[in-house]
Amino acid sequence: MKIITTFIFTITIACILLVSFAYSGFYDVSARSPHSAFTNWLAPMAMHASVKRRSKEIAVPDLNDEALQIAGISDFDAMCKSCHGAPGYPAEAVGKGLNPPPPDLKESASAMTSAELFWVTKQGIKMTGMPAWGATHDDEDLWAVVAFMKELPNIDAVSYESMLLSAKGMGHHAGDNAGHHDTQTESHDESEHQLHDAADSTAEASGGAGTEHDHSTHKHGN
Numbered sequence: 001m002k003i004i005t006t007f008i009f010t011i012t013i014a015c016i017l018l019v020s021f022a023y024s025g026f027y028d029v030s031a032r033s034p035h036s037a038f039t040n041w042l043a044p045m046a047m048h049a050s051v052k053r054r055s056k057e058i059a060v061p062d063l064n065d066e067a068l069q070i071a072g073i074s075d076f077d078a079m080c081k082s083c084h085g086a087p088g089y090p091a092e093a094v095g096k097g098l099n100p101p102p103p104d105l106k107e108s109a110s111a112m113t114s115a116e117l118f119w120v121t122k123q124g125i126k127m128t129g130m131p132a133w134g135a136t137h138d139d140e141d142l143w144a145v146v147a148f149m150k151e152l153p154n155i156d157a158v159s160y161e162s163m164l165l166s167a168k169g170m171g172h173h174a175g176d177n178a179g180h181h182d183t184q185t186e187s188h189d190e191s192e193h194q195l196h197d198a199a200d201s202t203a204e205a206s207g208g209a210g211t212e213h214d215h216s217t218h219k220h221g222n
């Protein structure tokens, strides 16, 4: 009985101290001050465990489709590059100022399954700056981005540019990729969904030839 009373007393004091600390303003919320080693260990671990569990049941469509991958690059360029960077492009100001920093998706694409990449892209990650693209985009649009992301480990700066050119007119953000642009100022027009038409029209030409990759040997960067 004495042990239980001591335990409850200790927990109560710990809670009071924690809440007092939160109210005191001593905690530094600046995105420029680094997280503690404990947070750096706990947060990524909890995030990846959560993503793994929640993406288990997702049925992955055939992503080895060149037309789909090319359609995905327009959207990747418009929606992801500003924070995550892209082959030949470092992250822009918005990405450089975030804490935790947006990881290099080339690494993530090697370390995460397609279902996990899709889940994160669609649902976003709380309190990090990673948006839930599912709030504004259809699954089909997001699968195209995932199909492209899976190719990232094989894409250098030169092939990124040439893929962007061949993607002209394809993808949800069709037309956004004609050269360098400021992605922060774009607005999303849901009537622009051209992915399927564009992908269908080129599927025959490309023959849907994709490459199979072995992601099992890679380590996760963050």
Ligand code: HEC
Residues within 6 Å of the ligand: 044, 047, 075, 076, 079, 080, 081, 082, 083, 084, 094, 095, 098, 099, 100, 101, 102, 103, 105, 107, 108, 116, 117, 120, 121, 125, 128, 129, 130, 131, 133, 145, 149, 220, 221, 222
């Ligand atoms: C406003 C900035 C921002 C934009 C735009 C953004 N992300 Fe992120 N993203 C982040 C941040 C920050 C994280 C890191 C979250 C964390 O550490 O838990 C992240 C994490 C991720 C991860 C998890 C990677 C890993 O290794 O854990 C994936 C996958 C991802 N983003 C995909 C995308 C895709 C795809 C797009 C475009 C459709 C996109 N992001 C656009 C900020 C952004």
